Structures are given as structure tokens and as C-alpha cells.
Amino acid sequence: MNARIDASRSPTKGDARRTALLAALDDSLREVDSVESINVADLSRRAGVTRSAFYFYFENKAAAVGALMEVIYEEASEAGVWLTDVSRDPTERIGQAVSYLFTVTERHEHLYRAVLEARATNPSIRKMWEADRVSFEEAVAEMIEAERAAGRAPDGPDARALAAVLLDVNDRNMERRVVGSCPDHDLHVDVVTSIWVRSIYGTPPLP
Numbered sequence: 001m002n003a004r005i006d007a008s009r010s011p012t013k014g015d016a017r018r019t020a021l022l023a024a025l026d027d028s029l030r031e032v033d034s035v036e037s038i039n040v041a042d043l044s045r046r047a048g049v050t051r052s053a054f055y056f057y058f059e060n061k062a063a064a065v066g067a068l069m070e071v072i073y074e075e076a077s078e079a080g081v082w083l084t085d086v087s088r089d090p091t092e093r094i095g096q097a098v099s100y101l102f103t104v105t106e107r108h109e110h111l112y113r114a115v116l117e118a119r120a121t122n123p124s125i126r127k128m129w130e131a132d133r134v135s136f137e138e139a140v141a142e143m144i145e146a147e148r149a150a151g152r153a154p155d156g157p158d159a160r161a162l163a164a165v166l167l168d169v170n171d172r173n174m175e176r177r178v179v180g181s182c183p184d185h186d187l188h189v190d191v192v193t194s195i196w197v198r199s200i201y202g203t204p205p206l207p
Contacts, residue, residue: 018057020047025064029110035061035117062122065114069125072111073132075104080136084143086150090201095193098170102185105174112178137163144200153201166196 024047028038038061044051058064082088083097105112118125140163147153156162173192176182183191197203 017047017049017053020049021054021057021064022068023047025061026068026111029114035065035114059124060122062118062125065111065118066122066125066128068111069115069128072104072108072115075108076101079104080139084139086143086146086152090147090152091193091197094196095189098192098196099185099189101170101174102177102189105177106185109178112174116175116179133167137167140167147200156200162199166199169195 021043024043025038028043028046029035032038040054040061041051043061044054047054054064058067079097079100082093082100085093115125115129119129137160141159144153144159144162148155148159169192173182173188177188182188
């Protein structure tokens with residue numbers, strides 16, 4: 001699913017309806033505590049389309065939330081570029097990536113909460129989440145293996161397994177930025193960055 005309209009062609013009436021529904025859903029999520037509290041009929045009226053039009057584009061509300069997930073993925077992808085840029089100092093690039101992920105999560109707090117809710121109840125959303133997660137695991141594992149091969153990081157656990165665990169750390173702490181209590185932003189970034197750097201490079205990173 002993709003919330004964007006292909007910029008290479010002119011929007012169709014169907015594109016406009018789908019975009020209006022997603023915009024209405026985004027607005028609605030800012031006003032309520034859960035996806036379940038949103039009424040499809042009310043959402044459709046807000047978008048200026050019929051209730052049947054909603055179900056033409058989306059199987060259910062969770063599927064519509066899944067389309068909006070693209071907003072988070074697009075912005076978070078920049079953090080992945082920084083994270084895997086081995087030409088830069090490890091603590092600096094990892095810290096920058098973690099800080100940006102937290103900022104994206106906080107900026108889209110309403111949407112992130114909805115994604116967490118949809119992921120917990122909808123198998124297709126979980127599948128989408130895991131597919132994106134797997135591709136990111138591969139990139140992080142390649143970075144770890146490259147750093148080991150270059151002698152900048154010591155040998156250690158299987159790179160793919162380590163990448164998975166470190167991304168679990170990110171996921172859990174991104175969730176804490178919007179659900180429950182958490183440390184100050186900068187302190188939180190420092191702690192998570194330390195976990196990544198120590199896990200990959202030891203203490204301190206090898207020169």
C-alpha cells in the first residue's frame with residue numbers, strides 16, 4: 001500500500017478520493033485515542049465520499065492505517081542512510097539516526113499510535129511491518145559485517161541476529177516516546193546510541 005500519488009501522471013478521480021480518505025483519517029487520528037473509535041461513515045463524510053467508496057479502496061480501517069504507514073517509512077528511511085554510512089564516526093551517525101527516528105515518531109505521534117494498534121490486531125499490517133523490518137535488518141547486518149571486515153569492529157554474534165535485536169531496541173524505545181513515560185529526548189538518544197555502539201564496536205569503537 002502507498003499513501004502517495006505517483007507524481008509522474010495526473011491524479012485521477014480515484015486518486016483524489018483515496019487521498020481525501022487518507023487525509024480525513026489522518027485528521028481523525030489526531031482527535032481520538034484509538035482507531036476503533038473512528039466511524040467509517042463519519043470518516044467518509046469528512047472526506048466528501050460515500051461509505052462504499054471507503055471500502056472500495058480499503059478492506060477496513062486497519063488497511064487504511066497501513067496506507068498511512070508510508071508517511072513514517074518515507075521519513076524514517078533517511079535515518080537508515082545515516083546509520084549505515086560507515087564513512088562517518090559511529091557514535092555521531094548512530095546518534096543522529098536514533099535522534100531522527102525519535103523526532104519522526106513524536107511528530108507523527110497520532111499515526112504511530114494507530115500503527116501500533118493496527119499491527120496488534122491485523123495480520124496484513126503485521127506482515128507489512130515485518131517486510132519493512134526485514135529489509136532494514138539486512139542493511140544493518142551488512143553495515144556490521146563491513147565494519148568487522150574493515151577491522152573497525154571486533155568479531156561478535158551473528159550480524160543478522162545482532163541487527164534484529166538492535167532494531168528491537170529502537171522499536172521499543174520509539175514506542176515509549178508516544179506510549180508511557182520516557183527520559184528526556186537527548187538523554188534517551190544517548191542511552192540508545194550507547195547500546196548500539198557498545199554492541200557493535202565495543203567500548204570505545206576501534207580507531
